[in-house]
Amino acid sequence: MTEHASRVHLKVGAAGRVVLPQRFRKDEDIKPGDELVGFIDNGELRIMTRRRAIQHVQDLVTSKVPRQRSLADELIEERRREAAAG
Numbered sequence: 001m002t003e004h005a006s007r008v009h010l011k012v013g014a015a016g017r018v019v020l021p022q023r024f025r026k027d028e029d030i031k032p033g034d035e036l037v038g039f040i041d042n043g044e045l046r047i048m049t050r051r052r053a054i055q056h057v058q059d060l061v062t063s064k065v066p067r068q069r070s071l072a073d074e075l076i077e078e079r080r081r082e083a084a085a086g
């Protein structure tokens with residue numbers, strides 16, 4: 001668990017639902033109807049907001065791709081070559 005992690009005990013209801021504590025919803029600005037992204041990693045259930053999941057993926061790509069490299073430009077160029085080759 002990271003330095004900024006919080007722990008709380010949650011209960012699964014009869015319909016399989018888990019209620020997120022108000023403090024978690026407030027800290028992450030989660031409103032009724034918001035979509036969350038969940039996954040299990042090594043037996044650990046992780047839930048995050050869509051915006052945090054998108055930021056996580058963007059950070060991951062940014063850390064792997066040199067700043068001066070444009071993946072979008074490379075993809076466009078590749079599609080142009082494919083189109084020209086017919």
